[in-house]
Amino acid sequence: MSAWSGWQLPFTLYLAVARPADASLPENLTLAAVLHLAAVATGAAMLRTLVRARPAARDA
Numbered sequence: 001m002s003a004w005s006g007w008q009l010p011f012t013l014y015l016a017v018a019r020p021a022d023a024s025l026p027e028n029l030t031l032a033a034v035l036h037l038a039a040v041a042t043g044a045a046m047l048r049t050l051v052r053a054r055p056a057a058r059d060a
Contacts (some may be wrong), residue, residue: 015025
């Protein structure tokens with residue numbers, strides 16, 4: 001999803017700011033923001049779980 005958003009962002013910003021009469025936004029921005037926030041939160045939770053599951057390194 002991030003690669004799609006990466007190239008789509010400049011076009012979406014242009015459409016949001018300039019608002020040409022014959023153009024419409026490519027997606028529902030509220031829904032896209034919610035989906036991205038959910039993905040980031042899920043990734044952070046998975047990272048936290050993986051880091052906690054890793055055994056602590058012992059000094060040799």
